[in-house]
Amino acid sequence: MSAPEPSARVGGTGAARRAAPRTASAHGSTALLTDRYELTMLQAALADGTAHRHSIFEVFTRRLPPGRRYGVLAGTGRVLEALADFRFGEPELEWLQAEKVVDDATLGFLADYRFTGDISGYAEGEVFFPRSPVMVVEGTFAECVLLETLVLSILNFDSAVASAASRMTSAAVDRPVLEMGSRRAHEHAAVAAARAAVVAGFAGTSNLEAGRRWGLPTIGTAAHAFILLHDDEESAFASQVASQGKGTTLLVDTYDVRRGVEAAIAAAGPGLGAVRLDSGDLLSLAQEVRRTLDSLGATSTRIVVTSDLDEHAIAALAAAPVDAYGVGTSVVTGSGAPTCGMVYKLVARAGEDGVMEPVAKASASKTSSGGRKNAARRLDAEGRAEAEVIIVGRDGEVAAWSPEEQGLRALHVPLVIGGAVDTRWCGAHGVHTAQQRHGLSRAELPRGARRLSADEPAVPTETVTLV
Secondary structure (H helix, E strand, O other): OOOOOHHHOOOOOHHHHHOOOOOOOOOOOOOOOOOHHHHHHHHHHHHHOOOOOEEEEEEEEOOOOOOOOOEEOOOHHHHHHHHHOOOOOHHHHHHHHHOOOOOHHHHHHHHOOOOOOEEEEEOOOOEEOOOOOOEEEEEEHHHHHOOHHHHHHHHHHHHHHHHHHHHHHHHHOOOOEEEOOHHHOOHHHHHHHHHHHHHOOOOEEOOHHHHHHHOOOEOOOOOHHHHHHOOOHHHHHHHHHHHHOOOOEEEOOOOOHHHHHHHHHHHHOOOOOEEEEOOOOHHHHHHHHHHHHHHOOOOOOEEEEOOOOOHHHHHHOOOOOOOEEEEOHHHHOOOOOOOOOEEEEEEEEEOOOOOEEEOOOOOOOOOOOOOOOEEEEEEOOOOOEEEEEEEEOOHHHHHHOOOOOOOEEEOEEEEEEOOEEOHHHOHHHHHHHHHHHHHHHHHOOOOOOOOOOOOOOOOOEEEEEOO
């Protein structure tokens, strides 16, 4: 299809301007959340006639971060939500034209851009391993290549946060973990991090936008500034209890912890909801605070600890009388692994005859495997994972494959069909579904896989070729 004159696409009037409406989403267009080379590749492919070749792109990681035994896929729902807003409206097209990023024919293509292909992949919340094909994007080259940066920027960040969060909730066992890292991240990353942490089992977040957008439970009462505002702890605590009720959490370590606990119970009575410790030797302080609370009759008052916690600090507090943990910096930065190293690679494309052909990069240390893939997890008689199984072979057979062997659990689910997003993976429902999936998936890991000590991936990745 030939592109209309650029004036009908950019800077025109009347009906011509309405041909490329601005997205109505409250979040605005996501089309420029991308790298320039995605558009320059598109321009060249449109010019040489290869842009409309049917193509398959695959998202995977070649290795886990050092010492990690598994990863957690998160951000799938955000990808699907962002896909709905991936539109080049007049503001985007006018800027691309003014900056001479692409030519007029490419601007015409972008004005009508809609993803009409298919996306499948691991369910959000699923654990993954090296070479796991966590997302497969299929359509024309032109449709798919534009999504690379958007998909990777979301999945790499969200999965890094979820992978760290999973280690923390695993170390906490049955004690709730709360996300409170907004002040340690970019303002928009903080919202995404809160969502990813909840996918991996966190019980709530301090971030109100994340709560509004995805229906997440929000938490928070008062900081040290509120205590310091008042003439003494007694008046600060009395004010907070009057405002928020006896079920609130009082911060008791601004001055002397024991006196702080006594003042808290004096203000709220033995029915106080919780006290929070945010500094010092948390193990010994928690023990001292528990004794003090019990001696004052506040046997049901919980102890919440914060203060630069990570999975190792949480594990070290396993024997302490702690009821909940609050984590900030470590979770929003991936606890030492801020990205998952995921890549988005073309693995198959149609030749001149229309037949799908596998393609792969062969560079040293960055090799990949060509061709369409399917995926399953092999489970033993107890339902524990034994291996990640990657299915390869002739394109049509791999696409139609379903596990017949007992003990194989298929991992790919449909996410987008013919451009239509399966909204079950989006919004608040999508987060809840992902959290449930993570709990079930992590429970399949072999015994010892959740230890925090550095080790190899929890299960090997095997390749099965269909014949």
